[in-house]
Amino acid sequence: MAPGTRQTLDAHLHVWERAKHPQPWIDPETMAGIDKDFPPASAVDELGRNGVGGCIVVQAVNEIEETADLLADVRELGAVAGVVGWVDLTGDVPAQVATLRAGPGGDKLVGIRHVTFEEDDERWLSRDDVGRGLEALAPLGLTFDILVGHRQLAQAADVVRDHPRTTFVLDHLGKVPLRSTELVDWAHDLALVAERPNVVAKVSGLVTEDDPGRWTAARLRPVIDHALRTFGPGRLLFGSDWPLAELEGGYGAWLQAYLDLTDHLSATDKAAIDGQNTARIYGISR
Template identity: 40%
Template sequence: MIVDAHHHLWAADAGYTWLDAPDLAPINRTFTPAMLTAELAAAGVARSVLVEGGRCDTDEAAVLLGHAADTPEIAGVVAWADPASPELASTLAGFRALPGGDRLVGIRAQVQGEDLDYLDRTDVRAGLATIGAAGLAFDLVVRVDQLASAARAADALPSVRFVLDHLGKPRIMAGAEGLAEWRAAIAPLASCPNVAAKLSGLVTEADWQRWTVDDLRPYASSALEFFGAERLMLGSDWPVCLLAGDYGAVRSAMLTALGGLTATERAAILGDTASRVYRLSA
């Protein structure tokens, strides 16, 4: 089963205030399930994972799970919740009771906007354990300088499944300096067997107008080196990727950047890893 392991859907004027930045005008509009399924069909993708979109309120979960309930292609939803909330367990139970709640596969918080040591906090660690105990993965959307704390959290919580989004958002435009910084930071996290990673979001960390496959290749090959295909999954980050390229072009570029893969490696990255880590239904 071919899976797009990371995409979003949102409606205009629905609380996604981060989209108000002038340079995000091309994606500051409504993206519907019908628009998504057209992209999936054109690319030969059978299933997808719908990820919270930075609205950062629990009411968004009902919308996303509702999309999943009505859209067979959406096999899983990663909803937003606050790991530090004392109401976290009841929030997760509430999500599961919603229409489409059986498609809930993970939780994400906007850690990239938090302090450097956010994932070291006792209350946050307790919340991550609650998420894991609920049978859910936790998506890590973090900065490069937060990868060390992510590694400490993953090491301290071996029973929790972590998924690193966008390879930790490396500074691709910084060239060799950015690559060296990222490789040193990601190695400890990759050494934790309970962490998988998404080959996603790289084109928007590069120059949006002038990126090439060569810009992406060192990160794709390093990810394969560090995680192995059995812990890597491919995600489009659509519609955010539209800032730098269309769905098909971005997907093709990432596969080209990976270079020659065995049939087993290709199957893992294109779907098997996402299906296993997120426990997607067939």
């Protein structure tokens, strides 16, 4: 199926301008394709080129200043339906959220995320002080995007279980280990996460988990099929993980693979994953 023939809403996209917010995680050698600025206007252009109707912009650094700037920068961009930002979960979450919502574009704050890979403690998500912050999100009408490696999926399942009032969004299907022999472990632990009704998962960030230049739709099919079996079409969200997708063929290549891999589903199920689930989970109108 050609891009643009299905109404898609991208649940996971990044923008950055490094003069304002450096991105030290970008390796100029292995990530040369994204070693530059990607301002909000470039994201809107990319969506338009691929026939995608809108997106959720997701934070990239653990700084509240970045979130405030993202909200201000996208407030007039109709294609940006919402922002998943950052707050210090160990601090006064309601006060931080109130400050963000009172600022420019604050009404577009739909969720919170923390780049856990910056933490030395692999059990960071399970800490009591972090848990109190996670509990504070539900009354504020905010979700929490879980960004973990595949070896932390069992931990993520426990975190989701311990906070049943909070809605969780698992990024990138838990970072699928396509290049290792741990795919069986990933499949088992993803099923553990999916047992909890308060979590959904993003079908995103898959192409950069394989060896460079190796991914194909055929190699991704077992992954997508397992996600469909465990979460079901009603709890999966399409996402591009752009501009990281530029490292492996670009937005269009991943979008085409996603459309092909889900084309066997019913029209209702395709519409759900394509964007209806994203709108529902993040509380936005389309």
